[in-house]
Amino acid sequence: MTDPVSVLHSTFGFPAFRGVQESVVSRVLAGERTLAVMPTGAGKSLCYQLPAVMLEGTCVVVSPLIALMHDQLRAAEAVGIRAATLTSVDENRAETRGRFLDGELDLLYVAPERASGSDFRDLLERGKLSLFAIDEAHCVSEWGHDFRPDYRLLRPLLDRFPDVPRLALTATADTHTRADILDQLGIPKDGLIVAGFDRPNIRYAISAKDNTTRQIADLIAEQPGPGIVYAQTRAATEKLAEALAKTGRPTRAYHAGLEPPIRAKNQADFVASEDMVIVATVAFGMGIDKPDVRFVAHAGLPKSIEAYYQETGRAGRDGDPAVAHLFWGAEDFAKARQRMNEVETARQPGERARLSALGALVETAGCRRKLLLAHFGDDAPDNCGNCDNCLNPPAATDATTVAQKFLSAVFRTGQSFGVGYIESILTGQSSERSLMNGHEALSVFGIVDGAEEAALIKPVARALLLKDALRANDFGGLEFGPAAKALLKGEAELSLIVPPKRERRRRGSAGGGANPIGDPLFEALRDKRRELAQEGKVPPYVIFHDSVLRDMAAMKPGSLSALGTISGVGERKLEAYGDAFLQVIREAA
Structure with a gap:
């Protein structure tokens, strides 16, 4: 068959292409070089799988992780595509090479490390190629959030076969990264196809931390189906997994420090499950092509908007309703700023811009989706109807006066104490410590009057840390940051977002559920x-x-x-x- 729509229906069971799929497939079938930027769940893999079925020869797919290749292999074989992987863990490598040379493969999945080697190049010269597909192509760019040096070594391989079309695919690439991918992989500028970044089936929500374990447990109680919880350290992963297992849901931990057999089993159990929760570091996810993930939770700040978009994009790949909920704390921003000092000077402006973009996302009172999509150059309406702020708009209050009182207390106590102690001084709570330090004689002792102002102290402290008006020192004390002076002098204001009171939802109500009508x-x-x-x-x-x-x-x-x-x-x-x-x-x- 030479009609792509006929192959689309007979092989994949779909009546028509979605979004830009047809444009991408048409370019590939015409032998063009293409970079397709498509959101997760938009059907990127079909853009090379369908041409691989139609064209004579083998499509070589460069993919970053073995687990991802094996997931994609299962999916390809399930629809009758002749596919194989050539990885270090495959025991049938000789058989796979033979199938390739005999023209019995539509798809051959390899890692960039193997693809860039001379032995693999020699193998390809002895067979017939239909297409090069470079998956997760943002890994080729130093500007991307998942830079992989081996991707930079692919260009000589591609150029060795100049008549073979090449297709690069990614879900996460801003304007700068796209330009770098085109340059690194030898794709002309007119070969760029951008499908947009919106994932309308994902409901975005962001909350300040307030007993994170309980907050995530509540989310799990509301959300049936598989879910991913991202924690920031290996220790936090195991501790959180143990706590969440008490909810009654099957729960596993995943991080690079686990023994390989345990890590592999936990991943396999999650992939096969219809209700498991896996608590993982960011090492988990890129290698998972699981379409029925119903929620992704972050138990702390991701490293960038790009990372957040990619990690949340692992929810709802099947198009069904899904939830992405981020829980953040001021300490996350403080730690991120400390880490910034450890990177080379030339990269610091970029890191500051990434952190600033995250700060804007967590503190906005407007539409989360609009701000997220604007980061990638996409337009969006002011109200998406499917994020926490659009569904339940927060109120805003002027907290400038409380912020000035807090900063004054930090200054007058010597910029050496943490939030809890400063709060006790402001609210006039006498203690041995305050007596011994002589702080009860300060003008700021008891200066916060009334329950309303007192209730703003912790949110104000969090906001001051986020805005870099305050910084935490190595001993846990607070000291002034560069934004403190303008607030104290009345040259800047602090508006505080007051989230609406959260109503506890019944199980399954937040994401729609797999069987919403109970059939x-x-x-x-x-x-x-x-x-x-x-x-x-x-x-x-x-x-x-x-x-x-x-x-x-x-x-x-x-x-x-x-x-x-x-x-x-x-x-x-x-x-x-x-x-x-x-x-x-x-x-x-």
Whole structure:
């Protein structure tokens, strides 16, 4: 077949292309060089898988992580694509080389380290190539947030085969990074296709930390389905996983310090699960192509807007409702500023800009999505209708006076004490410590009057740390930052966002749930999917996504031909699983 739409339907089960997929596929089939910037969940892999089926030869896919390659391999084989991986953990490497040389592979997945080697280049010269696909292409750029030096070594390989089209794919690249990718991979400027960055099915929410473990436990209670919780250290990962396991949900930890077999098992258990929570460092995620993640929580500040976008983008890849909730503390910004001093001078302006962008995101009273998309150059309406601020607008209060009182107390006590002690001075709480230091004689002792002002002290301290009006020293005491002077002199104001009172939601209400109307047929189809997945030793989503099962439950097809009209049911899956699901539908009638 030479018609891409026919192949799209017969192989992948989709009636039509989505977004810019058709434009990207058309360029590839025409032999053009292309960089496609597409949001996670927009179907990037289809942009090289479909041409790989149509073109003569093998498409070589460069991918950064072995786990990601194996996930993509399972998905490709499930729709009948002839695919293989050539990695250090594969025991069938000789067989894979033979299949490539015999022209029996549509897709060959390799890591950049192998792709840039002379042995691999020699292998490719003995076979026939249809396409080079460079996944996670932002890794080639030093401006990107996941720079991988081995990606920089790919250009000689690509140039060795100048007539083979090349397709670079990424979900996260700002204007500067895009230009660098084009340059590094030899793609012309007119080969850039940007699909936009919006993920409308993700509900963004951001909260100040207030017992983070309890906050995340509440989120888990509301959210059925698999979820990822990002913690900032290995120790925090294990501690949080242990605490969250008490919620009753299956929970695992993941970080680079775990023994490889344990780490691999925890990842495999999560990929196969329909309700597991995995608590991980940022080492986890890029290698996961799991479409049914229903929530991503951050138990601390990500390192940049780009990292935040990519990490939250692991939720809702199947298009169903999902939640991304970030919990931040002023100490996160203080630590980030301390780390900034450790990077080379030339990189510090860029790091400051990244931190400033994060600060704007967490403290805005406006639409989170609008601010997030604006960072990548996308326009968005003032109200997205699917972030915490748009769904439940916060109030703002002028906290300048309380901020001045707090800064005065920090100064008059010698810039040596933490938030708790300063609060006790401001509210006039006598203690041995305040008596011994002579601080009860200060003009700031008891200067905060009334419960309303007292309630603002901790949020004000957090805001002052965020704005760099205050900094924490090595001993936990507070000292002035560069923004303190303007506030004290009345040359700047501090407006404080007061979040609305949070109402506890019932389980499953926040993200819509897999079965929002409680259809028993849908649950029966899910049970059958689970049974088939266990038999085939693949994750349930490889068989069918929840959306496909919902369509089956709604349409109740009575024949294989009727089942084949449902989006996501291609010929291979219809042949492999059709009868089993039709039997479930007949039994429920």
